[in-house]
Amino acid sequence: MAPVIKLNSGYDMPQVGFGLWKVDNAIAADVVYNAIKAGYRLFDGACDYGNEVECGKGVARAISEGIVKREDLFIVSKLWNTFHDGERVQPIVKKQLADWGVDYFDLYLIHFPVALEYVDPSVRYPPGWHYEGDEIRPSKATIQETWTAMESLVDAGLARSIGISNFQSQLIYDLLRYAKIRPATLQIEHHPYLTQEELLKLAKREGITVTAYSSFGPASFLEFNMQHAVKLQPLMEDDTIKAIATKYNRPASQVLLRWATQRGLAVIPKSSRQETMVSNLQNTDFDLSEEDIATISGFNRGIRFNQPSNYFPTELLWIFG
């Protein structure tokens, strides 16, 4: 079982969880069920992943077989961009909770700091980035409006903790001016090619726990044939990372995850393979030396993979500009 991190909301969050992006619908229920059996307690889902119904079935099976109780699990989900308008937040959270078959989320995040025009779930779900064809339509909602609606989720018992994802410093400073409930977590892309030093310092100072996503760097983006991912040295095959792994008699994947967890972050690796998911969970029972942590941090090149402009041609959406 993973160690826990105490969030500023007072709740404990497992430091190692399981990522659900790109887990195929046909296998998602089994993957979640097997991950629970392997010892995972945190599941990182989202409307946008399009598999919340199936993930919920995996949870229901594990609960019905007595492997876990609901309160043993830490279920995370995210608000998609098309539901930022204040009055859209509670209804979509209720739908997402129904999809999962649970009555509260342990943590609910704003997925991206960008508000897009509402798409009715009966028309298209998940809605994706485009309104129709290749058209991207902004909505008028501000982050303040959306955050106020997020706070109402806690008051209504629909989410225990709330947080943000893909936010950068300027917007976080702004949000902290008006937040009645501070974000418990900030979920960001973080790997040796993108070490996010300043953002980590800001989050630490403000008492916000950081969750790293895409901990293996380019590995997750090869399937999109992203050229800068394809051209980069895969981190798990890098000689320096491999030498560190050999020194600790651990797979390179565990070294990459341990580098993040020793920096105080939570991690949410995704794997559809049973032996790999078991291995990823076991990254907190050894320690890297400070020198090895610094060596891995030295890989930083400020390379980001997960941004809209890497998935589709856009002149309209530069979230990380």
Ligand SMILES: NC(=O)c1ccc[n+]([C@@H]2O[C@H](COP(=O)([O-])OP(=O)(O)OC[C@H]3O[C@@H](n4cnc5c(N)ncnc54)[C@H](OP(=O)(O)O)[C@@H]3O)[C@@H](O)[C@H]2O)c1
């Ligand atoms: N907030 C956001 O905007 C955002 C964005 C991206 C991701 N996330 C969250 O973060 C989670 C993790 O990120 P991610 O899915 O991008 O990437 P990841 O966990 O860094 O990597 C997943 C890829 O690495 C492979 N892999 C996993 N463990 C491995 C191991 N031990 N050895 C070799 N290969 C391994 C997986 O393949 P196999 O499945 O074949 O093992 C998959 O191709 C997501 O699932 C999602 O929950 C959030």
